[in-house]
Amino acid sequence: MHDGTSVLFDLPGFRVVECVELDAGTRRLVIMQVAEEHGCPRCGVMVSGKPYDVRESRIKDLPFGERRLVVIWRKRRYRCPRRDCQQRLFVERSSEVRPGRRSSERLRRALARADAQTRAYSRIAAEYGVSWWLVNDVAARAHAKLPAEPPPVRQLGIDETRTRRVRWHYDAVTCRWRRPEPWMTSLTNLDPADGRAILGLTPGRSSAAVCTWLKARSQHWRDGIEVVAIDPCAAYAAAVRKALPQATIVVDHFHLVRLANDTLTAVRRRVTWDNRDRRGRKVDPEWANRRRLLTARERLSPPRFATMWNACIDADPTGQILGAWIAKEEFRALLATAKRGGHPHEIRDAKYRFLTWCAQFSEVPEIVTLAETVDTWWTEIEAFCRLNITNARTEGSNRSIKSIKRVGCGFTNQDNYQRRILAHAIAQAAA
Ligand SMILES: [Zn+2]
The missing domain is CATH 1.20.1320 (phosphoenolpyruvate carboxylase, domain 3)
Structure with missing residues (x-):
């Protein structure tokens, strides 16, 4: 294969060995790693020469051109030469396509960037020709790497938002009617000088829900809070008095x-x-x-x-x-x-x-x-x-929560919903 194709394809460490057009207008591209020498993942000994066997695995990659491109990685398997090594066989590895994954890292990076905009995952998935699950997985992994503790704040706002319509569902397993919690409490940073607006979300609007969220924060974080703005709701006031005894409560x-x-x-x-x-x-x-x-x-x-x-x-x-x-x-x-x-x-x-x-x-x-x-x-x-501290910023963030809900046409999974809201808030603060 001409080296120009490899340059055009531009996946570091790989070369294109075959590029053909199939009947249905699909293009098939076969790539192999340039490196001829590979280390055993267990003992580290380098192996080269004739591989044990070669397998083909399909890789999801960035879209290239208008027609469908199927990328195949011709993956070599080697036998570890050391007798005492427990790793009998191993496949070659690459940092561009991590072990156990079927998608290239550059595709995952592109999906992560696309997530920063408020678009439904299904739309991003359609644009890149991947599944909804992959877009969600990339976002979930990126979110898991973020620090769990929100940045320290002095003024906290607590407010409720409706996450879904009130609907009763019949649970066939327990033979009972259930009503999923339609409310969610958002906790916001009221300091306008500070970047991130939404600090956290908790399902429900009970005193226990807010208390649990506050108790999950470190003592240092809780001690830093001076003022809490709430609506005149006894449940929130009770939670704040319990978890943040030093804070002044302000009604919005x-x-x-x-x-x-x-x-x-x-x-x-x-x-x-x-x-x-x-x-x-x-x-x-x-x-x-x-x-x-x-x-x-x-x-x-x-x-x-x-x-x-x-x-x-x-x-x-x-x-x-x-x-x-x-x-x-x-x-x-x-x-x-x-x-x-x-x-x-x-x-x-x-x-x-x-x-x-x-x-x-x-x-x-x-x-x-x-x-x-x-x-x-x-x-x-x-x-x-x-x-003179109000919850105006919380009401503003409630609007952005609603726009995310609209973008996703409602969310079935509340964890995904909360994660999207937080990711959006963090991205906005960084921008
Ligand atoms: Zn080995």
């Missing part, structure tokens, strides 16, 4: 505002039922203004504000809707102290105003519940007002 701003908005919506719906004995419709002023009610006061222009206010007065003579609206705005004012530096006297004043306003509505159960929730979580809310 977004979830608190949502709490106040939900209170307002609940009041509006109930008032509609009380007054009209049916759910809200387009003709009801409070229903027509439902979005304006939830818009922040400073974002409402004077005409829009007036429209909303007058509509609510018309619709609800008892003033419960506007009462809840003012409670929401007072609560937002309380949270806004965080942006102005979180001075203790300002926080105290804002809290007093909010609670005195709520106290006027002791007959509105939704407002009472809101005030009670704020009271229950006061330590954590006050910590937020002082430190």
